[in-house]
Amino acid sequence: MDKSKRSFIKQGLGLLAAAGVVAGGGKHAEAVEPPAIPPSMKAPGAGMSEYGNPVKYESKVTRTLIRSQPGTTGSGASRTPLESLDGMITPSGLHFERHHSGVPDIDPDTHRLLIHGMVKRPLIFTVDALLRYPMVSRIHFLECSGNSQLLYQPTPPNLTAGQTHGLVSCSEWTGVPLRVLLEEAGVDRSAQWILAEGADSAAMSRSVPMVKAMDDAILALFQNGERLRPENGYPVRLFLPGWEGNMSVKWLRRLKIVSAPIMTKDETSRYTDLQGDGKSLMFTYPMEVKSVITRPSHGTTLRGAGLHQISGIAWSGNGTIRRVEVSTDGGRTWTGAPLVAPVLPRALTRFRLPWKWDGAAAVLKSRATDDTGAVQPERAKFIAEHGNNAVFHFHGIQAWGVASNGEVKHVYA
Amino acid sequence: MSTRDLVCVALALVVGGCVSAGVTPSVVESPNLGREATPAQIAGWDISVGPDGVGLPSGRGTPATGAAVYEQKCQVCHGAKGAGQPNDRLVGGQGTLASKAPVRTIGSYWPYATTVFDYVRRSMPYIQSQSLSDNEVYAVTAYLLNLNGIIGENDEMNAQTLPKVKMPNQGNFIVVYPSRGK
Numbered sequence: 001m002d003k004s005k006r007s008f009i010k011q012g013l014g015l016l017a018a019a020g021v022v023a024g025g026g027k028h029a030e031a032v033e034p035p036a037i038p039p040s041m042k043a044p045g046a047g048m049s050e051y052g053n054p055v056k057y058e059s060k061v062t063r064t065l066i067r068s069q070p071g072t073t074g075s076g077a078s079r080t081p082l083e084s085l086d087g088m089i090t091p092s093g094l095h096f097e098r099h100h101s102g103v104p105d106i107d108p109d110t111h112r113l114l115i116h117g118m119v120k121r122p123l124i125f126t127v128d129a130l131l132r133y134p135m136v137s138r139i140h141f142l143e144c145s146g147n148s149q150l151l152y153q154p155t156p157p158n159l160t161a162g163q164t165h166g167l168v169s170c171s172e173w174t175g176v177p178l179r180v181l182l183e184e185a186g187v188d189r190s191a192q193w194i195l196a197e198g199a200d201s202a203a204m205s206r207s208v209p210m211v212k213a214m215d216d217a218i219l220a221l222f223q224n225g226e227r228l229r230p231e232n233g234y235p236v237r238l239f240l241p242g243w244e245g246n247m248s249v250k251w252l253r254r255l256k257i258v259s260a261p262i263m264t265k266d267e268t269s270r271y272t273d274l275q276g277d278g279k280s281l282m283f284t285y286p287m288e289v290k291s292v293i294t295r296p297s298h299g300t301t302l303r304g305a306g307l308h309q310i311s312g313i314a315w316s317g318n319g320t321i322r323r324v325e326v327s328t329d330g331g332r333t334w335t336g337a338p339l340v341a342p343v344l345p346r347a348l349t350r351f352r353l354p355w356k357w358d359g360a361a362a363v364l365k366s367r368a369t370d371d372t373g374a375v376q377p378e379r380a381k382f383i384a385e386h387g388n389n390a391v392f393h394f395h396g397i398q399a400w401g402v403a404s405n406g407e408v409k410h411v412y413a
Numbered sequence: 414m415s416t417r418d419l420v421c422v423a424l425a426l427v428v429g430g431c432v433s434a435g436v437t438p439s440v441v442e443s444p445n446l447g448r449e450a451t452p453a454q455i456a457g458w459d460i461s462v463g464p465d466g467v468g469l470p471s472g473r474g475t476p477a478t479g480a481a482v483y484e485q486k487c488q489v490c491h492g493a494k495g496a497g498q499p500n501d502r503l504v505g506g507q508g509t510l511a512s513k514a515p516v517r518t519i520g521s522y523w524p525y526a527t528t529v530f531d532y533v534r535r536s537m538p539y540i541q542s543q544s545l546s547d548n549e550v551y552a553v554t555a556y557l558l559n560l561n562g563i564i565g566e567n568d569e570m571n572a573q574t575l576p577k578v579k580m581p582n583q584g585n586f587i588v589v590y591p592s593r594g595k
Contacts, residue, residue: 069500069539070499070500071490071499071500072500072539072540075539100536101536101539101542114450114454114455114458115447116450116455116459121447121449122449122450122455123447123448123449123450124447124448124449124450124454125446125447125448126446129444129446129447130446132444132446133443133444133446134442134443180443181443181447183443184443184445184447185447195461197461201536201539201542202535202536202542203460203535203536203542203543205461205531205535209590209591211591253458254458254459256459256461258463260463260464260465261463261464262461262462262463262464262531263463263464263524263525263527263528264461264528264531264532265528265531265532265536268523268524268525268528268586269517269519269522269523269528272586274510274515274517274522276511277511278510278511278515278585279585279586279587280510280522280582280585280586280587281586281587281589282586282587282588282589282590283588283589283590284589284590285590388513389510389513389515
């Protein structure tokens with residue numbers, strides 16, 4: 001190896017160690033280069049474990065905790081570190097959280113689901129009973145409607161991709177089609193809505209259109225192959241593919257079949273979208289077509305000109321991602337980015353594109369189009385249309401500025 | 414359940430939606446494990462209140478009795494007379510929604526008075542939810558509506574009067590479902 005290459009590797013390791021990536025290595029961390037034999041090959045490794053954990057060297061990859069209500073615990077959100085992940089599935093332990101009154105501790109043996117209201121037979125289900133029902137498994141994203149809300153601000157937030165866009169995650173959800181249970185209860189044909197309520201201390205409640213409930217709604221019991229995590233609604237949650245996350249009521253305990261929306265706090269004072277003219281949009285259910293480049297992104301530094309891989313995610317609550325285009329010149333020109341299979345409806349879709357960086361300042365953007373023909377708008381256009389006063393449903397284009405020294409920062413461009 | 418409905422369920426299970434040609438339907442049977450709920454069981458759980466007042470319990474409260482409840486149970490988080498801090502402001506802000514600094518409160522933003530009752534009863538106080546009596550919830554609701562200038566200081570809130578309260582911002586909500594979603 002020539003001298004310059006060796007110093008490049010040393011420099012690289014130094015940077016990794018400084019960033020805490022080589023945790024536990026400390027000053028003794030040295031690459032074992034051929035012809036030396038690494039220690040891991042000279043003695044047996046660790047034993048098995050009952051439940052595996054992420055490797056210690058990646059311990060910095062965590063959710064970013066945000067508490068929205070002072071003086072409370074559990075009311076707030078934590079965000080998925082999108083910039084550290086790849087592929088389409090979010091590990092269950094890194095799935096974003098949004099709770100309105102903390103994570104309840106629910107013993108599945110004592111939990112009950114009640115279906116009542118405009119039905120022939122009001123019914124109570126145990127969790128054991130639900131586990132005997134026919135189930136479906138679907139890969140879907142879940143996005144909080146407040147995701148990316150900081151981009152309504154007049155100045156770009158000095159935050160990572162996960163810290164701004166990390167209220168979206170994607171899992172395989174397995175559970176009972178809600179339709180099966182509604183048919184068992186015998187829903188009155190004139191009933192148009194369902195009030196869904198959680199067993200948390202907020203008794204979180206939302207009105208759900210019957211059309212959605214009968215279409216693709218799931219009572220989810222499993223996430224990524226295992227029973228739901230407590231923070232994702234154990235033992236059972238409602239899951240409404242593509243719709244704003246708040247409606248997928250966690251810790252589901254009650255479904256009341258009704259003729260009109262209940263107008264709960266979370267569909268009136270919250271999760272409505274105040275426009276610039278003082279009017280508010282209500283029942284803005286599907287999450288709109290959106291994408292974000294996760295690598296490179298804010299807080300990273302490109303090490304030298306040459307070939308880099310752009311990687312990101314796109315999704316639409318209205319359907320399937322049809323196209324993602326990437327610009328490296330702030331939106332002047334666009335290139336189609338290959339989508340990574342499988343490309344599924346209402347699921348995160350990974351895109352990747354090799355990029356030969358010439359070392360000059362650049363602005364990276366991605367723009368998604370779904371199969372309804374909806375195109376992700378530029379931020380300026382979105383703000384011009386909706387104003388700065390909204391909190392929810394931001395889905396404008398995200399721009400990352402790359403400086404000539406390789407530093408990547410959030411920019412409005 | 415009709416045969417057609419069953420086929421739809423089966424198709425939904427197999428291909429994620431009701432489609433027509435090319436799929437051989439297989440009937441998916443429900444194991445029918447739901448146990449019939451009694452009226453008493455339902456009454457114990459059914460705490461939701463619609464904008465038409467359906468679900469409101471008996472009981473009553475006035476702004477004056479609500480002030481005492483508020484000071485004891487709510488003020489620590491929402492400030493004196495709903496002024497906010499450390500948590501949400503509940504009073505004022507009318508006329509600010511189209512400005513650069515909109516203030517969203519019960520008075521300036523909430524479209525239905527019944528929502529105040531429903532939300533306070535199910536979720537508040539934050540550290541002790543579902544601890545207030547129905548009379549206390551009516552009273553706190555009356556107090557907050559009065560502080561916002563929506564009802565008079567002697568107006569009693571009960572199952573008949575609350576649904577009739579007209580909130581100032583109710584006409585400024587544009588319902589976009591189902592036009593924008595499917």
